[in-house]
Amino acid sequence: MSKTLNVLLAGFGGQGILFAGKTIAYSGLMDNKEISWLPSYGPEMRGGTCNCSVVISEESIGSPLVTQPDVLIAMNLPSLDKFVDAVVPGGTILVDSSMISKKVERTDVNVYYIDATKIADERGLKGCAIIILVGKMFKEVGFCTKEALDKGIQKVIPAKKAAMLGLNQEALKIGMES
Amino acid sequence: MAEKVLMKGNEALAEAAIQCGCKHYFGYPITPQTEIAAYMSKRLPKEGGVFLQAESEVAAINMVLGATAAGVRSMTSSSSPGVSLKSEGVSYIAGSDLPALIINVQRGGPGLGGIQPSQSDYWQATKALGHGDFQMFVLAPSTIQEMVDFVPLAFEVGEKYRVPSMILSDGMLGQMMEPVEFPEKKDTAIAEKPWATNGHQNKRPKNIVNSLYIEPEVLENLVKERYERYEKIKAEEQRAEEFMTEDAEIVIVAFGASSRVARSAIKTAREEGIKVGMVRPITLWPFPEKAIEKTIPTAKKYLCVEMNMGQMVDDVRLVVNGRKPVEFFGRTGGVIPTPAEVLDQIRALAGKEM
Structure with a gap:
């Protein structure tokens, strides 16, 4: 990983975009990295598109708004169309191919298609599709140590929702193995 | 801790x-x-x-x-x-x-x-x-x-x-x-x-x-x-952060969110060899006149970066008082400037004069 990793997660409200962003952010924090997390906010969140910028860095973070992502996680077609050209050359795009049938035309980026929503539904992990993609991102980009990721997912799930921890850990594992 | x-x-x-x-x-x-x-x-x-x-x-x-x-x-x-x-x-x-x-x-x-x-x-x-x-x-x-x-x-x-x-x-x-x-x-x-x-x-x-x-x-x-x-x-009670200002020929003045964007741009510009730094006002009133004054000897130009049409730039001009040119760059209406946009401004100022 270079000094700074800019991550953009985008999809519909309700797909866990902000939660997945927090998972990545907390994992980076467990490695004692500098972190920022910036959500889109306002009416666009209510059923519309939702996105979240996460920066993990060795040094203090300037703008927390990611305009040229190193990694894009796209959970629906409007999000992919909107941000595909913004990804830096050599960057990584993770696509939920259950939601997006279109293929990325660019050849200067690494693209991974995961049938995340379908896999999640089949395995009883409804709502965890994006965490499968976070697992895949961990495997391909290595944004933190494995230990930090394990701690990060524990940190981000509040005590009263402890039942969700196992499901999310399972989803991460599926992503890392796919 | x-x-x-x-x-x-x-x-x-x-x-x-x-x-x-x-x-x-x-x-x-x-x-x-x-x-x-x-x-x-x-x-x-x-x-x-x-x-x-x-x-x-x-x-x-x-x-x-x-x-x-x-x-x-x-x-x-x-x-x-x-x-x-x-x-x-x-x-x-x-x-x-x-x-x-x-x-x-x-x-x-x-x-x-x-x-x-x-x-x-x-x-x-x-x-x-x-x-x-x-x-x-x-x-x-x-x-x-x-x-x-x-x-x-x-x-x-x-x-x-x-x-x-x-x-x-x-x-x-x-x-x-x-x-x-x-x-x-x-x-x-x-x-x-x-x-x-x-x-x-x-x-x-x-x-x-x-x-x-x-x-x-x-x-x-x-x-x-x-x-x-x-x-x-x-x-x-004046307070300000001085960032890479010791030898700065271009001095950016920015506060709050826009200072974060400017900081990213300054780091890149420094890698390109441009002598640029920033005074970041922490107190907006009282305006940190002393911190700006300290940069006058090395400064050739000032650039105020704000998320508005140019407001704090008035206070910078009052301190600089005509001794050096004070330029402005801003985005408004809810748009956050990008480090690339600020970097372009820095490069242009450096090219114009140095």
């Missing part, structure tokens, strides 16, 4: 206020600051404090006036249009020589404007949040840690000089999360308030909180006395 936690700026600021003894919060919801009110509503009752959602912003600021007159630490928060509504009450607080903390999590304007981050209330905060001759102590955080650290500072300075304080934040800092550390809990030494209207119990003459003075000479003397305090604040 306490553990670092990830928190939204709005929530971190609210927690900081509670931790430094502010038990009285009066507010009204508005995006993008509502998390402050929501957090207070959850936490303050458990802390033995008062959270009150007022019927309007005007009511909320007048409740702050009442609470602070009684000698307790008290605050309100809002975003740009809501802060405008508070202006009458803020002027009354200043005219009554009371401390109070007002938070503005700015959004685009004028009017209802938008809900995305902005810095277009700089003039309002530093020149005239309300009618009459008065100033507020204004702090501009640029990180979530500063959203926390500036809360006790705002209270302490406000109480020391008996002036209202403002933390001028914006939607980006309010909504984003960053690791933050809360200072070890200590008994906050809240200054004695012999002026407070908290019951004389027949042991002292009664205190009166008032901003009405019919006799012009009386009012003039009072305002003049207040301005003597403002001069002390100007002399003693």
Whole structure:
């Protein structure tokens, strides 16, 4: 990983975009990295598109708004169309191919298609599709140590929702193995 | 040392206020600051404090006036249009020589404007949040840690000089999360308030909180006395961060969110060999004239970067006073400038002259 990793997660409200962003952010924090997390906010969140910028860095973070992502996680077609050209050359795009049938035309980026929503539904992990993609991102980009990721997912799930921890850990594992 | 936690700026600021003894919060919801009110509503009752959602912003600021007159630490928060509504009450607080903390999590304007981050209330905060001759102590955080650290500072300075304080934040800092550390809990030494209207119990003459003075000479003397305090604040309370300014030929002046963007651009420009640095005003009033003055010997040009159409640039020009050119770059309406845009400005300035 270079000094700074800019991550953009985008999809519909309700797909866990902000939660997945927090998972990545907390994992980076467990490695004692500098972190920022910036959500889109306002009416666009209510059923519309939702996105979240996460920066993990060795040094203090300037703008927390990611305009040229190193990694894009796209959970629906409007999000992919909107941000595909913004990804830096050599960057990584993770696509939920259950939601997006279109293929990325660019050849200067690494693209991974995961049938995340379908896999999640089949395995009883409804709502965890994006965490499968976070697992895949961990495997391909290595944004933190494995230990930090394990701690990060524990940190981000509040005590009263402890039942969700196992499901999310399972989803991460599926992503890392796919 | 306490553990670092990830928190939204709005929530971190609210927690900081509670931790430094502010038990009285009066507010009204508005995006993008509502998390402050929501957090207070959850936490303050458990802390033995008062959270009150007022019927309007005007009511909320007048409740702050009442609470602070009684000698307790008290605050309100809002975003740009809501802060405008508070202006009458803020002027009354200043005219009554009371401390109070007002938070503005700015959004685009004028009017209802938008809900995305902005810095277009700089003039309002530093020149005239309300009618009459008065100033507020204004702090501009640029990180979530500063959203926390500036809360006790705002209270302490406000109480020391008996002036209202403002933390001028914006939607980006309010909504984003960053690791933050809360200072070890200590008994906050809240200054004695012999002026407070908290019951004389027949042991002292009664205190009166008032901003009405019919006799012009009386009012003039009072305002003049207040301005003597403002001069002390100007002399003693200026704060700024100097970033890579030792040899800077191009000096950027930026505060809050836009200073973060500028910092990224400066780092890249330095790698390209451009001698550029930044003065980041932490206090917007008093404006950090001394920090700007220090850069005059090396500076060939100044560039003010703001999320508005050019407001703080006036204050920079007043300090530079024609000795060097002062340029401006800004985005407004809720648009956050990108480091690439600021870098282009720096390159252009460097190319033009060096």
